[in-house]
Amino acid sequence: MSVADPERIDQSALRQAQARVMRRLDRLRRALRAHLIVEGMFWVVGAVFAAVLVSLLLDRWLRFDPPTRWVLLALALAGIAYVVYRRLIQPLRVPLEYLDLAELLDRRAPGVGQQISNVLQLPDLLTAEDHASASMVQASVLDCAQALDRRDLDGTLNRQRRRKLLGEVGVLLGLALGFAVLAPDVTELWARRWLAGSPVRWPQQTYLSVQGVGDDGVLMVPRGELALVQIDAAPEFEEQGDGRFSVAGRGKTPLVVESTAVPKSVPPQGVSVSYRLSDGSKRRGNAEQFDETRFRYELPPLAEPATMHLTGGDDWLGPILIEPIDRPAVRSLEISALRPGASQPETIRVGEGTSQLLFLPKTQLELTLVADAPLSAADALNTGQPASGWSRQDERTYQLAWTMSESMALEFRLRGQRGELLSKPYFLAIGLLKDREPRLTIRAAGVGRRVTPVARLPLFVRANDDFGLGNLALDWELASIREGKQHVETEQLPLADLTPPDENTELLTQFEYDNELALSDTGLVAGNVLKLRGVATDASALGEQTGHSRWLQFQIVTPDELFYEILMRQREQRAQFAEALESAKAQAKGLAELDGTAALPGLARSQQVINRRVWKVANQLSASLVEMTLNDLANEQARDNLQSAIITPLETLHADLLSRLRAEIDAVGRGGQVAEDKRAEAQALADQSVEVMESILAQMALWESFIDVINQLRHIVEQQSDILKDSEEMQQERTESLFVE
Template identity: 25%
Template sequence: MAAAEKSIVTVDINAASSAQAPLSAAAIAGLARIRDLIEAVRQQTRRWVWIESLALIGLAGAAVFFGTMAFDWAVEPPAWVRVLLVGLALVGLVAMIWGKLWGRLAVSMGDATLASLLERGHVGFRDSLSTAVELSTGPAGDVDRRLLERTIDEAVAVVGDVEPARLFRRRRLVATALAGGLAVASIVGLACLRPAVADLWTRRMLLLDDTPWPRRTGLEAEGFSAGVRKVARGTDVDLRVRADAAREIPEVVDLRTRSSRGGPWRTERMGVRGGVAEGAQAFGHLIKGVNEDLDVEIRGGDARLRGLRLVVVDAPALESLECVALLPGYLGGGTRAVSASRVLQVPRGSTVSLRFRATKPLRAATVVTVADGVETRLAEVAGGSPGLPAQESASGVRDLAVELGPVEGEQTFVARFTDTDGLDNREPISVVLAAVPDEAPQVAMRMRGISTAVTPQARIPLVGIVSDDHSLAEAVATVAVKDGATVTVAVSRVEAGVPLVEFTEDRPEILELEPLALAPGAALSVQVAARDGCTLGGGPNEGKSDAWSLDVVTPEALMAMLEAREILLRRRFESVVSDLALARERLAAGLGGNAAVEGRAAGETGEG
């Protein structure tokens, strides 16, 4: 590449000398010296790029080698992590080779660029070098021969004083090259002096072998067979580790656990158990409530125990709970399935059937009710004896059924299982059966367009909603005359068995006052009441709306009241209009004053 560029420069200068002929022999010789100087700078620049790039690549390679070795020794990650590390390292090295070496070598170093570089390093050129290079390669008709020869002579006069090496920071290059050489030498030295270490790094990082690194500390986990230990689900597990006393005993042993399904590791410190006994020092830690398979790692000193697992074996537990409630007669008397939960809510007065199903065949099972701390046994199965209320299903699980009479209030039930292996359920299975009382109907009614006075012939429109948690039985409107009789009028649109009735604005319930023969001057209290069909103790539940107080007046008096209200509203409206007009006048007056002030200011400015 350098030879090709040199030939190109030679052709350019020769072409320039022929195009600008007749140039003096001294000028042609000067151009040749300039060519040799520029070529020398170009070659030295390329050597610099090669040396610096190779040194940096050596440093990066050593950093990758020792960094991955240290990380792998400290963590011993799985194979996929090592593949990721090696892949990232290769990508980084390729990017460095491309950016530091090939990318820089591919940059075009033309004569004009190098001439400018030389001028920045040697002020004596005073732009003569770059001028001579550019003019000697330009069109002959645009260049004055004598001016070109003078420029070449000025540049040649300085060429002899130029040392290309001074353009480069040699100390930096030497330091970088020395560091890169030492980095590569360190890798070679390790491979020669500790070939086992280099071989193990090669097998683990490149061949993905899982051979562990040698350690000074020896650890052994108790209770694991082929790396697996089975425990009962939900139990507390005591993990014990023995450190070989013949080797280095660690001061600290850490236990790392995580779910076998993945997730973050949890690290806990293991405590020392006594002193050295039987040639080993014991360490232990209690893991509370193991409910799933756990991956386990133990670290002490430089030793690592990996690939351990706690496998959870299910103790008997509740697989499903069926609750069926037979509703009271006034609710239809049908059955209703209740969703399984810790709290089972059924309508008050229901007869309830509970069926507990275990996850495993049972040897014994009991269901008790707890009241004020006292347990009362309701059902039991033991030894698979026939005639008991538990039976084995085709799938191999066992059911335990409990029948309860009409439910009042709240009861707590506890089920306990023992499977054929003698394992008890970790915690008693507790279920709360709550009787939900029948709530009173909700009456959200109001009068539409009625104030506080009505005539004896008034028709009062009532709008709103009447609802019940189960179903309504009836609804009535009660009109109570002060110091008089109380009249009840049925709300015809409320039918028995309907849970909700809505009275809209366009379809209200009309309460007729004319049939009541009310006299002017009477005071009324109007209220809507609704009842449900509850037949349990306490009778039907009743809900009431707000009570509305009304005065009965003559049509003339009502008209006078409306006129007085109209006059009052008109006066308020006129007051608002007056206030608005006054505010407008004040705003207009303020804007006019500002305009006058601005006019006077403009006139004074014009006179000046």
């Protein structure tokens, strides 16, 4: 096979053919890239439009919070970026060389790709050492070039699809632009919420807020107590300018609403509450509506934090952290009191003692309250009104200073800095201590209201004062008849000076004076009326005060008159004792005739009556003996006789025989039958008691006879004294008459 001379080949024709094909392929490449750009733009615009539409609808429906929007926006941008890369960047990065275009064209028009390859690649064979026939290469290239010239390569592209995609892109952009023009507020709000991260909410009908929630989103409640969550469905909006309004009490992220006017909230039909406890358990409930726009929910006592969510109408809020904290309380309460007359104040710690807080008028007081936690405020009320002088010293300490003039009923209310929780009311009563005048009691035991001029009055005076006694005295008032007129003499007899010798000695608040007042040296006569009362002064710093006891009044009578009264009382006691003796005899007879237990209760009661009568007679006679002694009636021998022969035997009778007799009577029928041995013992004691009583009654009669004899002798002596006195007066008159003559 002969080889042609390469120089005889028409190189220009080959180059022209290649150039024509390459120019057409270049145009085809540009058209294809434009087609890829249009299709990529369609996918990108569609993805963006879908993301915007879905975000708008879901956000309008579900009202995502900023963190959720940020996450969803990041996912949307990632998806759009993927579409941009997959549908736009990656196709455009394909090099689309001539042979690549030939391969693509061959898919649409079979054979075209081979023709393009022949035109572009066959001339390269002419440069190889073992090149093919030049004429054949030339002929093939030119034939393929002519065939390609007859082909519409641009027609292989789907221009209708590109126009459709461009139209659809225009429609999507038109829809977006039209929506932005028709609803600019919605568009702007969407853009600000999704692109600017604004917390501004979509317009809604209901707005809720929880009272007590701070800017940190924490609701503080009392630890271990039932707590009411107050929910307001018509909260107050705070204008921030530029048509923006905010609502507090919704957690960490405040609610911002844009409106030309103050938004209005429509109360929902109900508010649901859900909260999660520290142990992970969840609880749900419905708030109770107690006002047109207000709801409340009662939380159980909490010791650990919990989180809460609320939903009502088209509004919701949360999570709100519920943190249990302790209420503020009073750690210490001290009162500094400078009492009148004192040089140094006294400090009193309230609650450490049991004594009441009582202070004198003009006492200078300073109360210091210290709380156990920092306070934002503290109130002190006196009988429901703010106390004057209440001042803040620091975040825990408050003071109240005043001068005591009236009783105070203080109430303290503390408000803590954390949570603004109120303390439980703390009440404190401070009373006004009135320094009363001294209180005195006086009595004269052993004498009656009628005494002789020589009586000895056993005075007992007791004085008490709140803070200290100064002096104790006795007021004396003597009433007599002189020249037919009543004459009253008064005198004060000092009894004791109770003033302390120095400042270190404490004042006496109680003093007892027990002594006898002898009337023999006072010149009293029968017919006088003597009145006595105790009087005391105190050592009050507010001024001396005087107190008095009641009056003791004594009628001064002659010894004969008083003695006669006492004898009448003694005779009355003797008559009662005689009746007791008759009862004792009847009892002894009953014991002797006892034949059954039926009569024992009556005998026991009779014995009890006898005991009481004997004891009463002994006491009355003993009292009359004391009165006789103090009034110096009868003589000492007669009084000793009364004591030894009558009173002492009566006391012994009551303590010994009668007591034993009562016990034996009770023992007679103890077994349900009459015990003969016990009856015999009781009979013996009864007979012995009768004998003793008869002996005492005889001594009573003897004592009265003895007194009658003494009185008769005294009267005889007095008559003799009167006769002697009259004789001396007559003798003196005769002697004087002789000298006169």
